[in-house]
Amino acid sequence: MxxxxxxxxxxxxxxxxxxxxxxxxxxxxxxxxxxxxxxxxxxxxxxNTIAKNFRQNKTDTIIVVIPDITNTFFSKILLGMQDVANANGYNVLLCNTNNDVEKELEYIRFTERRGADGIIFLTARVNYTNILELTKTCPVVVACEYIDNLDIPTVSINNFKAAYEATEYLIKLGHKKIAYINGPEGIVLSRDRLRGYKAALERYGIEIDEKLIFEGDFYYESGYKHAKQILENEATAVFTASDDMAAGFIRYCIDNNIKVPEEVSVVGFDNIKLASIIKPELTTIAQPMYEIGTTAMDMLIKLIKGEEVEKRNIVLEHQLIVRESCMPYEKNCVKSKGY
Missing domain, CATH: 1.10.260.40 (lambda repressor-like DNA-binding domains)
Structure with missing residues (x-):
């Protein structure tokens, strides 16, 4: 068609x-x-007559679908979206899915049935066909990731490159046994971060040890959960796909008298506020969260107004923030036993 x-x-x-x-x-x-x-x-x-009628009957409302409203990573993104939307006369309706695909589908059906001027997905878990159908009804933007094989406007960072740089940083500190706690399998950004981690190891001639790779869920508990096995496998450094998981790993170390970074170095991902509060302060990949929000909302409003969007897949810059949680391998203490 x-x-x-x-x-x-x-x-x-x-x-x-x-x-x-x-x-x-x-x-x-x-x-x-x-x-x-x-x-x-x-x-x-x-x-599409539905879409045409939809555009002629503005609601001045934009729906933002968020996977977990309690996740602090999204707070600055939402603030950026809110600022741009309000400046252009739009209200923002937040729809929390609690990572439930069925709830995400419900919000899609709600949008098709009741109408909104546009919708932003902060990551998307539903079948791509559902989102494709939604684009016939209203403008759609995906923030924080992209969708393979679909021409839907997106705003994200280069997750592959960011994970590569985080792993490379640990390698240049002399670490060779670097564990990785990824996000949930099947999510595009988890796939890209895992690829980046493996690519860095391969580039520096370090054998990929599958025993040092773990599937997490971005939350504190999974960082804590995998810490024991990581340490038993004698990793000297750990890279996690979120700051929350890094904090969970550090908490396990504290509970078991293992010193960070003297005995194990830790790098996180996102640069949420927690990263600069915990002790030691966390080395991490910073995402431009507020800018992700403003850019995604600005793009969506242009689509709503029928304006041309020159760049439909925007990749923003990330940054490696070096703090206190890493140390060169040769300076590491002899590891304690009995993890």
Missing amino acids: ATIRDVAKLAGVSTATVSRVLNEQGGVNSETKQKVLDAIKKLNYKP
Whole structure:
């Protein structure tokens, strides 16, 4: 089925121009208008009447679907979204899924049934077909990750590169037995971070030891849970896919009289506020959380207004923040026994 982007590409114009022709708005000269009409006829493009009516009946409401409202990682992202939305006259409706795919589907059905001017997913867990269908009803943006094989606007960092740099930092400190606690299997950012971790080891000729790779869930408890086995496997450093998991790992070390970083170095991911509060302060990958929020919301509002979005997959810069939780391997103390 042809889309408005297909029409725009064939006619050699922007999607905003196609939208103006379809809605019989001014500002399009007769020659350009005819190119658009010819492309529509050739592609047998049929405008979505639901979407058209939807756009003509603004709700001034944007839905943001969040996997876990208690996760502090999302707080600055939501603040950025709220600031941009309010500045443009939109209200934000937060929909918390508690990482439940069925709840996410419910919010999609709610949006299709009741209407909203647009929707942002802070990660998406549902079948891609559901999101694709939703795009026929309203503009959609995905923040924090991307969706394979779907042309949906996204805002994220380069998770592969970030994980590579975190692992490389530990390698350059002299560590070779580096454990990794990943996020849930099947999530695109978990996949990319695991690839980055493995790529760094391979680049420096360090054998990948599957016994040092663990699946977590981004939460404190899974960092604590995997710590015992990591230490029993004599890892001298640990990289975790979230700061919460790093904090859980450090807590286990404290409970068992294992010194960080003297006996084991730790790197986290996200740079939430906790990273600079815990002792030792956590070395981590900083995501530009507020900027992710403002960029995603700005993109969505442009789509709602029918404006052209020049860059549909925006990758923002991350940063390795070096604090107190890592130490060169040669300076590490002899490890304690009885983990």
